[in-house]
Amino acid sequence: NTVLGLFDWTRSFAEQVAGMVKSTVTGLWHGFVTYLPDLFTALVIIGIAYLVVRLLRLVFEGVERQRIKLRGFYPEWSRTSFHLLRLLVIALTLVVVFPYLPGSSSPAFQGVSIFLGVLLSLGSTTAVANVVAGIVITYTRAFRLGDYVCIADTEGRIIERTAFATRIRTPKNVDVSLPNSAVLSDKVINYSSQAMSSGIRLHTGVTIGYDVPWPRVQKLLLEAASATEHIESDPAPYVLQTALEDNYVAYELNATTKEVRLRPKIYSDLHANILDSFRIGGVEITSPHYRAVRDGNASTIPVHEEPPPPEDTVAQPALEESDEAELSEPTLTGEQDEQPAEADETARPEEQDDRS
Template sequence: MQSAVTQYRHDRSTKKIVWAIVFAVLSTIALISFLVLLQRFISRFLIKIKAARQADALDLRIQNFQLLGSDATGYLLSGIVKILRLLLILVSFYLYTPFVLSQFPATRAIGRSIFNNIAYRINQLVTAFVQSLPNLAIVAIIAFLTYYIVQFAKLIITELGQDNAYPWFYAEWIQPTNRLATILIVAIACIVAAPYLPGFNSPAFQSISLFLGALFTLGSSSAIANAIAGVILIYTRAFRIGDIIRIEDTTGEVIEKSLFVTRILTFKKEVITIPNSSVLNSNVINFNAISREANTYLLLHTTITLGYELPWRKVHEVLIQAAKATSGILSEPGPFVLQTGLNDFNVSYELNAYSDHPQLMPKIYSQLHQNIQDYCNQAGIEILSPAYSSIRDGNHSTIPSNYLPVDYTPPTFQIHTQNNQP
């Protein structure tokens, strides 16, 4: 009892309290200095990582295979540095708090309990990690084998699509097939490695798995439909990036062909995003496929209706001349005219012309229509509707005045008597 009383008085003496305050102040100053220096060092390090990322100096490669790009590597390094900073801050507070509390008799027990509790948790963590090392080694082996299986699959797929070695496997299938094969192999590897992960049989892991499965099943039906449609579109070879296509009322250039959507840049410079399921269920008109696959050209066509009084040979000649004068129309093979209908009041003439510039279709059609008007006017051919021609008697010609003779005058109305005399 005397020893305990002596120790109690010694711990609470003025000298001991003063030294405790001094140690607490010094440790606080040391903690603040450490945190300030740590923040400065980390900030400078993050600035260097950002500069290296902007200079594309952080590419992570294994031989000629690029694992991560500069942006991804910079983002990963920044995250690691920030996590390391957080760990150092926690460790510093872990050392500082028990030390300060142990300096004063009233808080010494609390400080020791905190220290012992944290030490116990760390010991449990280290023990669990050591016990999990065999399983983690198996996971590492699975990851190692998966990497080389993926590389072997890519090599085989690349060889299938090179130099037309196999006519049934097209070169444009190489990249998407590589991606699908990689996803399939990695998924199988994850299924095999999952039982060896720490906590695989725990209720928390099972609950999370059930939740994610239900969420994926209930909320991704449309996404799965679009993904499946995207895969089907790849292997149907309906279109490529850069092709001019028409889907329902949308016509334009394909600028993106992803797993879920197809993006089209229209001639009005509008970007339209169409889900792949809608594309698969629609008729896709490809204006570039014929030149790529059959080594021929796109056939543009437009229809004009003219009266029966005009000689059809003259109409053919005028329309062909208008087509040849249009920019973007090929002279060989030459344009031609089809008479597609003998209507009640007129004849339908369809002008057909070849072009190798599908991306210029709006301009070609506009100039072609202008030339048809000009050449018909020069040839004295009026483009009239049946309703107008039925009251043609006495009306001014619809041909522009600069194409008419100088002495042109509108015809007079013709009136006939019962004896058919004017």
């Protein structure tokens, strides 16, 4: 404007531009000064909301760490309850502060707010369902972090639970993420809820033919259970006869363990011990169809093979046996030769009698 004001033909234009800029800045300043009371009110409301959130955080952290105890309120509910109340406080704060925002009464601002609200509600249906499912799961106390569970055919340890998903680490060291809505709609098997107090019951079954007495089968199964590591002796394992089928009896071995995270290994060891126990006891575990069409073939009981002796101990006896065989051959041959001679001598008198 200073340069344009040096010339007569542009001086009026420069004065008009300077006046427009001055009026705009003056209007903004007056608007800011006028908005200061509303801004102060909005800041006070936001400050109060912040203090309320801080107070809620302190209370629920105390509940979570069990420094504060509320009757009927479990510590695992504290985190979710805090998030819900914080969200409620923030929503109420936005509703109260909204009229004090500059331009909040303009139709354009209201139209944009409505458009964003509709867009968010239509696009977040699945997300909202997962959030609601996560809240329901929390207050039903289906599981906690670190529990060993089975959800939707996925077995493992709970390592994380967020507002949208639950993560499980399987025994194969694989992390599986399940949406909270899927967790809520499926059954949850929690192996850790009673593990430390009374333990969980492991069970496995075998089918044995009617030719084997049931006390013998029970004895072999109980011996296999007692030989398995991490199987508790109290309560003692027991065996049930679960079915009397056409060709076999179904037995179920039940045993208790407190090591829920070792379930796959305990089952493997238990099955191995059952096989060893029945092999030593001389009882074969066969298919009922195979048992029904038995045609005299060999038994299916595995034969226990001893490891072969070292080579130096095998070679020497073999040579000695061959030497003994060679030494005994002449003697055997001599004995065989003497027997025909004696037979000839006994036969000669008979021939002489015939001639006479």
